[in-house]
Amino acid sequence: MSKEKTSFVYVTYIRSTPEKVYEAITRPEIARRYWGHENVSDWRQGSKWQHVRANDQRTVELVGEVVEVSPPDRLVITWANASQAEDRDAYSRVTFEVVEYEDMVRLTVTHDELEAGSGMANGISKGWPAVLSSLKSFLETGDALDVFAKPKAA
Template identity: 25%
Template structure:
């Protein structure tokens, strides 16, 4: 008789899916996701660096509470198909568990449909709640920036 071995079913959270319409050309919306300047505005001054090739590194960094430089978010580029698809994985800080983000841009008559899917969370991942709260803020700031040229403080 074979010995019984314990097993565990890995539970995953449902994906976070956000859909917005931005009244701007698709190239401008694309740049809102990938440019250093837009990311600095949306993420309140964070320095954004990205190698926009599959396997390329992504970081958002700036001063920590003690004033010393720190990386807030790290990631890796998975797929890039300008100006319609940007896929990457990211985590909050060095060594964090990473989730996947897929940004899909579809030009329509007078706007671009933006669908952001964030998935790959474990059942007990605390980043799930943070991202569920954070994405609407980020996307609202991006929409406002691209449509008006300015944005707002998130809280």
């Protein structure tokens, strides 16, 4: 019996260009500044990609494959915890769609094929809003947010 799947869609508007938004997602030296991770790949269809923690340990936390590449408008990748790399059922999919809107960009991130109620689904429901807010802040002001911040104790 197959497990129930879920998806999440995140949309943000960023005062930037499609090229800069796309580069911020795919260039490790930029992603590390607002995400605390580097997305490492040659960004060719069928290539592997890794999401590497940008610290001294350089831990590979996520892995996947590049499914579709159409810079600067669209990028589709598969996504799984590194510990589940061999389990094809553990993979979900992330689609980045970048659309120019006059002097800004609409970035839509769709994370689908997620197992409903899984740790990954729970994690990305909190993680993507922080990462995309940090990306927006970084591209518009040059200052990123702390994506690892925790809520203050009451």
